[in-house]
Amino acid sequence: MHFAHDTELALQGAADLVNTLSSDGDTLVTQDQLDDFVARWGWSGTIRHDDVELAEVRALRPVFRQMWELEEEGVVDLVNRMLADSHALPRLVRHDDWDWHLHATSDDAPLATRMTVEFAMAMVDLVRAGELGRLGTCGADDCDDVLVDLTRNRSRRFCSTTCGNRIAAAAYRERQAAADA
Template sequence: MLFTHDTEIALQAAAALVNTATAPDSVDTPEALDRFVEEWGWTGQRRHDDKELQQVRRLRPRLRDIWVGTEQEIVDGVNALLVDARALPQLVRHDQYDWHLHATSSEAPLAERMAVEAAMALVDVVRAGEISRLRTCAAQDCDDVLIDLSRNRSKRYCDGGCGNRVAAAAYRARQQEGTGS
């Protein structure tokens, strides 16, 4: 394992959140946000309203800009997220999770908790010198972000099926070449 379990989950959740903005937007209603929150296991206070939805949706471009930035842009973006939330790291244990870091209270707004969790995970990426693991999908028609947690740093495609689609297109092209058509 490259990072701690909670860091890996936070990075994957941050990438998934950024990727919800890809057309069509998959977090476009409070109910869709509820499904996303449940899928990624977010805990803490929720409002389940349009204000909460808009706050989360405004977070996505900030995270995308951090994800695709230079090292200094990543550091500046992470620091801004932590300052904006007045983050105060503390060890916590809850539900099925053993000791891990939270830097906001469970009563903080959802978007703030999401921002800080992503920022704390990105701190680990920067400190480990692993920024090159923050990537965008290699498919020409996809702008999704991904975190490469593979041992050999070989992940090139997002989890949206792009790898299979690109491989199938390459196979069809080779077959077409072989038939001379």
């Protein structure tokens, strides 16, 4: 299934945001880290660069993570609540290098509100397409990070190449040890 570019970007950005809080620690504790995150994902609109904004974005992580844990009805309820609470009003926009795409908040809405609505709109696309199975968690036993599988054959198992390589190397060492024994 092919999704619109903004849908894919919103899903991947939400997964990245969720994964800033993992069993390895928190990688979103400073304003500089938030600025890097915002730049990495190309967020447009007003950025306040203050502690309140940082706290609001950090508070999104457990809410967003629920999308990976809920069944369809729960996802729908949460998406509807997110859109209603944010007073989302979809509109077509074109800016920077992007052609026409949807925004559902004003450019001066708080960053956390814009993030919430973008993710909720992307989840609308997943629900409508019957593709909630595209959301998963890392297949590494020692990693609880989330992932979005946008591969054609739904083959993504790990949150990153780091986890995939680590598991492959461990399996190789195990096979070598078995062969030597």
